[in-house]
Amino acid sequence: MNKSFLPFPHAVYGTPPPDLVDLPDNAGQLSPLIPGSASLEALSDASLQSLCIAAPQGSLERRFVLGHGLRAVAPGGELTVLAPKDKGGSRLAGELQDFGCEVAETYKSRQRICRVVRPDAALPLKPAIQAGSPILLDGLGLWTQPGVFSWDRLDPGSAMLMALLPDLSGDGIDLGCGLGFLMRKALTSAKVTSIAGFDIDRRAVECASHNIVDERASFHWADARKHGMEKLDFVISNPPFHSDGVEQRSLGQDFIRAARAALRRGGVFWLVANRHLPYEAVLTKAFRKVEVRQDQNGYKLLEAIA
Incomplete structure (x- = not known):
């Protein structure tokens, strides 16, 4: 797969509730459900300073997106992930911890909100990315x-x-x-x-x-x-x-x-x-x-x- 750098340093995947997260004005959209968006999986490694993900409900799809998100965020960059508690939100913290991240978790408006600073170390992302790929x-x-x-x-x-x-x-x-x-x-x-x-x-x-x-x-x-x-x-x-x-x-x-x-x-x-x-x-x-x-x-x- 060809990798490419984005013309923006911040990105969002999906449409997280605006009252729960503050997005940079120049955040680029990465959702495959919004025509014209850039592709998360096509981003170069460590090409983003920050990324906010409205996490999908399905476990294979969600872990695929989280894996690519962590791959695309530069070490020291911020990853914010949120989802309704009953639609995958209750699993977010554990999944991010399984990837080797320290997670700060909050709960608001029935959404679990997890914040991560991308570690410098290599993370075990490949299995999740492979499981959710075409x-x-x-x-x-x-x-x-x-x-x-x-x-x-x-x-x-x-x-x-x-x-x-x-x-x-x-x-x-x-x-x-x-x-x-x-x-x-x-x-x-x-x-x-x-x-x-x-x-x-x-x-x-x-x-x-x-x-x-x-x-x-x-x-x-x-x-x-x-x-x-x-x-x-x-x-x-x-x-x-x-x-x-x-x-x-x-x-x-x-x-x-x-x-x-x-x-x-x-x-x-x-x-x-x-x-x-x-x-x-x-x-x-x-x-x-x-x-x-x-x-x-x-x-x-x-x-x-x-």
Whole structure:
């Protein structure tokens, strides 16, 4: 992996609550979930004076981020890490101590806040970094990485859509493409001339670009709701409905509106979602025809005609 120095000495990973930490005005963003951010794992060793991390909930992903954070902070530099107590925060101090750091821990607004001065000594970071790095997973036969949605399995919703998706044709997009499961299925049709995958997660986009080697496919690290495309023949999507671990039904509804904006009249939208999500009213308002193609095992598959 190529390493590079940043044009800023201070950085932040994610969006920590502003009332809990003071960030330098010139702190650069490193989150893979904020398009346009720099990459933490691409930073040179000891290239930062300070780093603040809003720690991810998953243990493999979190330790990977902590390991790279400690690698990127210069000896004597400051690392601040925080997370809700019930979403990994209770483990932060122990994990940082396992890396060989002395930790000052405080607790405020249900968040554990850990502060570390990067030691001069070499730290045992390699195992955590390796465990959270991209991997070609045997069970999937795809490149993936801890932290990406459904990183170690085919989720049931996508499996339903893949099983029932007919041969598509023309130009289309996958809103929230993830590792590329649905794009791969769409590209089995020789009538598909192009498909663009959009995802808010840089890691997912990078994995998908390795998983799909087809000149008809393109990949975009961007908010899928702001795709900027129109007059397409088809849209496929298994949209997210959580933000920061909290159910946010409006997110999927926004994906539906974005799908309609992308389609020509007569274009088709294939959507899979958890049964309880209230998408029908938005679909009926945006599309001329909506049909439920399957409803079982807690998931529903819908076809909508623009």
